[in-house]
Amino acid sequence: MGISSHRFIQIKLLIMYLNFKKSAEVDKIFREIDGFDLVAWNCMISRHAQSGDLEEACRLFEKMPDRNAITWTALITGFMKSRKVDDAVWYFERNPFQNVVSWTAVISGFVQNGLVCEALMLFYRMLHSGTAPNEITFSCVLGSCANTGNFGLGMGVLGLIVKTGFEGDVSLSNSLMTFCLRMGDRDLAMRVFNDMEERDVFSWTAVLDVYVEMGELTEARRIFDEMPQRNEVSWSAMIARYSQSGNAEEALKLFSQMLYDGFKPNISCFSSVLGALASLEALKIGMNVHNHVIKIGIEDDVFIGSTLIDMYCKCGKTEDGRQVFDLISSRNIVSWNSMVAGYSYNGQFEEAKELFQRMPMKNVVTWNALISGYVQNEHCAKVFDVFDDMLLSGAVPNESTFSSILRACASLSSLEKGKNLHGKVVKLGIQHDVFMGTALTDMYAKSGDIESSMRVFDRMPKKNEISWTAMIQGLADNGLAEESILQFEEMLKTAVLPTELTFLAVIFACSHCGLVDKGLKYFESMKNVYGIEPRERHYTSVVDLLARAGHLDEAEDFIKKMPFQPEANALAALLSACSIYGNEEIGERTAKKLWEMEKENSSGYILLSNIYASTGRWSDVSRVRRLMREKGLKKSGGCSWIEVRNEVHTFFVGGGSHPLSAETHRILDLLWSEMIL
Structure with a gap:
C-alpha cells in the first residue's frame, strides 16, 4: 500500500517484531526510521535490557539526545532482572523522572532479588516523597511483608490500600489473600475472597490454597470443581494434595484430566504425579510419564530426577533408577538420598553402602534411608550398628530415625534397647511428637510391656488414628481383648476416625474374646458408617x-x-x-x-x-x-530368642548355627541330668 515508511506504521511494526523476537526485521526497521524517535529508541533499549544485553542497552541509552521516564525505567528493570541491583539503584537515584512506575520497578526488583527489607525501606521513601503507590506497588510491598513475617506492617499497608481506594482491584486482592495465608490468618483471607466483586483464576487458586493448607481436601475439591477457570497452579495444588494424603489414584485421575483439558504440567506437578506412581508401584504409567518428561526437556532437573529415581526403585527397578541418577548433571543431596534409599528399600545394601561412602555430604535423611531399609527388609540386628555409626558421626537423629529404630526393637522384642532409646527421645525433647509417641506405644506393646505402652499412650497430648490403632492392636496382641474393644469405643467418641487397620485390630480383639455379634457389627459398619471398603x-x-x-x-x-x-x-x-x-x-x-x-x-x-x-x-x-x-x-521349625546384655540371641529347632550352640547344649545336658536326679 506504500505506507510502510509512515512513522506510526514503522513504530507498530517495530513493536510487533520485537514481540515475536525477530531480530533481523527489528534491526532493519530501526535503521529505516528517519532521525531520532524516542518511542523507537525506548523500544530498543527495553528489548536489549530484557534479553540481558545490558551493554548494548547502555550504549543506546548514552547515545540518546533525549530521554523520558520510560527510558530510565526500562534500563532499571533490565538491571534488576539481571540481578545487578547496585547498577539499577545507581540509575534510579539519577533518574530525573521519578514517578510511581520507576519507584515500583525498583521495589519490585528488590523483592525479586530477595532484598525484602530494602524494598520496604524504599517504600517508606516513596511515601515521604509524595508519590502515591499504585496496585502493583502495593502487591510488591505485601509480598515483602509476608516474607519478613511482619503482619503488623502488612495490616498498615492494608489500611493504605483502603484509603487510596484500591481494595476493589482483583490483582491486589489476590496479593492480599496470599499475604493473609502466609501469615496464617485464613479467616481474613476468606473474608477478602468473599468481598471481591470480581474474581479471576488467581483469586480462585488462592482460596483453593486456603483449604489445601488446612488439609481440608473435601472442601478444597469442592472449590476446585466450582472454579470457572483453572490454571496449572490450581491443578498442581490439587494433584499434590491428593498424592501427599495417600490418595494416589485420585491424583492420577486429575493428572489425566489436566492433560486432556490441554494444560501443561509444571515441575512440581510432575514430581507429585511420580510420587503417586511410586506409592502405587505403577511402573508402566511411570515410564510413560518419564517419556513425557524427556520430550519437554526437563529430565535433567534435579527434583524430577529424584522423583524418577524414587518411582523406579519403589517398582523394584533399581537399575533404571541408577541410570536416571547417573544422567543428572548437577546432583544435590536429595538425589543422592533418593538413590541410597532406593538401594536400601530393595535390600541391595552393598550398593547402598558403596554410594553412601561416595556421597559428598550426608544429612539425617541419608542415615534414615539406610536404617529404614534394614528395618523394611527385616535385618533388624544390623539397624543398631548403623545407628551407632550415625551417633559417632555427630549426626543428630530425628523423629523418623527413632521411629525406625523402635520398629526394630519391636520386631526383636528388645525391651532394654527400647527403653534406652526412650531415654534418648526424652533428652532430645521429642517425646510429645505424635509419631514418636505412637512408635513408643507400639514398641512397648510388642515387647510385652503393655503397662508402659498404655502410660506412653495416655501421656500423648495429641493422638491420631495411627496412635489409637497401635494401642488397640497392642492390647489385643497381649491378650487384653476386652480392654482393646473398650479402647476402640473410646476412640469412636473422639474426632479421630478409624481406618482399615483400626477395624482389623478390633475385629481381631473380638475374635479372641468370642464376641461374634460385636465383631460382625464392626465389620458391617466399615462400609455402611465410615465408607471404608473391606x-x-x-x-x-x-x-x-x-x-x-x-x-x-x-x-x-x-x-x-x-x-x-x-x-x-x-x-x-x-x-x-x-x-x-x-x-x-x-x-x-x-x-x-x-x-x-x-x-x-x-x-x-x-x-x-x-x-x-x-x-x-x-x-x-x-x-x-x-x-x-x-x-x-x-x-x-520353631524359633525363639532371648536378650542378654543388650544382645539378642536367636535359636532354631534342630539348628546349630549359633556360635555358642555347643556350649549351650552342654549346659542343657547338665541341667537335664540334674533334673533327672
Whole structure:
C-alpha cells in the first residue's frame, strides 16, 4: 500500500517484531526510521535490557539526545532482572523522572532479588516523597511483608490500600489473600475472597490454597470443581494434595484430566504425579510419564530426577533408577538420598553402602534411608550398628530415625534397647511428637510391656488414628481383648476416625474374646458408617472370628460369599478351627482348597492330619503324612530368642548355627541330668 515508511506504521511494526523476537526485521526497521524517535529508541533499549544485553542497552541509552521516564525505567528493570541491583539503584537515584512506575520497578526488583527489607525501606521513601503507590506497588510491598513475617506492617499497608481506594482491584486482592495465608490468618483471607466483586483464576487458586493448607481436601475439591477457570497452579495444588494424603489414584485421575483439558504440567506437578506412581508401584504409567518428561526437556532437573529415581526403585527397578541418577548433571543431596534409599528399600545394601561412602555430604535423611531399609527388609540386628555409626558421626537423629529404630526393637522384642532409646527421645525433647509417641506405644506393646505402652499412650497430648490403632492392636496382641474393644469405643467418641487397620485390630480383639455379634457389627459398619471398603484381610479376620467361636458352617458360607478369592490365611483359620472342633467334613473340603492354593505349604496337611488324629483315623493320618513326604514338604521349625546384655540371641529347632550352640547344649545336658536326679 506504500505506507510502510509512515512513522506510526514503522513504530507498530517495530513493536510487533520485537514481540515475536525477530531480530533481523527489528534491526532493519530501526535503521529505516528517519532521525531520532524516542518511542523507537525506548523500544530498543527495553528489548536489549530484557534479553540481558545490558551493554548494548547502555550504549543506546548514552547515545540518546533525549530521554523520558520510560527510558530510565526500562534500563532499571533490565538491571534488576539481571540481578545487578547496585547498577539499577545507581540509575534510579539519577533518574530525573521519578514517578510511581520507576519507584515500583525498583521495589519490585528488590523483592525479586530477595532484598525484602530494602524494598520496604524504599517504600517508606516513596511515601515521604509524595508519590502515591499504585496496585502493583502495593502487591510488591505485601509480598515483602509476608516474607519478613511482619503482619503488623502488612495490616498498615492494608489500611493504605483502603484509603487510596484500591481494595476493589482483583490483582491486589489476590496479593492480599496470599499475604493473609502466609501469615496464617485464613479467616481474613476468606473474608477478602468473599468481598471481591470480581474474581479471576488467581483469586480462585488462592482460596483453593486456603483449604489445601488446612488439609481440608473435601472442601478444597469442592472449590476446585466450582472454579470457572483453572490454571496449572490450581491443578498442581490439587494433584499434590491428593498424592501427599495417600490418595494416589485420585491424583492420577486429575493428572489425566489436566492433560486432556490441554494444560501443561509444571515441575512440581510432575514430581507429585511420580510420587503417586511410586506409592502405587505403577511402573508402566511411570515410564510413560518419564517419556513425557524427556520430550519437554526437563529430565535433567534435579527434583524430577529424584522423583524418577524414587518411582523406579519403589517398582523394584533399581537399575533404571541408577541410570536416571547417573544422567543428572548437577546432583544435590536429595538425589543422592533418593538413590541410597532406593538401594536400601530393595535390600541391595552393598550398593547402598558403596554410594553412601561416595556421597559428598550426608544429612539425617541419608542415615534414615539406610536404617529404614534394614528395618523394611527385616535385618533388624544390623539397624543398631548403623545407628551407632550415625551417633559417632555427630549426626543428630530425628523423629523418623527413632521411629525406625523402635520398629526394630519391636520386631526383636528388645525391651532394654527400647527403653534406652526412650531415654534418648526424652533428652532430645521429642517425646510429645505424635509419631514418636505412637512408635513408643507400639514398641512397648510388642515387647510385652503393655503397662508402659498404655502410660506412653495416655501421656500423648495429641493422638491420631495411627496412635489409637497401635494401642488397640497392642492390647489385643497381649491378650487384653476386652480392654482393646473398650479402647476402640473410646476412640469412636473422639474426632479421630478409624481406618482399615483400626477395624482389623478390633475385629481381631473380638475374635479372641468370642464376641461374634460385636465383631460382625464392626465389620458391617466399615462400609455402611465410615465408607471404608473391606479388604481381603478384613474378610479373613471375620472367618477367624466365626471359626474360633465354633460357627464353622457360617464361616464356610462366609468364604463362599466373598467378593474375591479368599486368602490362604482364611482357609487356614477355618481348617485350624475344624481341627479344634473335630469337624472332618468341612476340614477335608477346606484342606483341598488350601492345597490347591498353596501347594508348597505344609500347614494344610498338618492341620488335616491333626483332625484325623483327634478322631482316631490313624490310617488317614499316615496317608496325609505320606503325601507330605512325596511332595518334599516339612513342618517349619520353631524359633525363639532371648536378650542378654543388650544382645539378642536367636535359636532354631534342630539348628546349630549359633556360635555358642555347643556350649549351650552342654549346659542343657547338665541341667537335664540334674533334673533327672
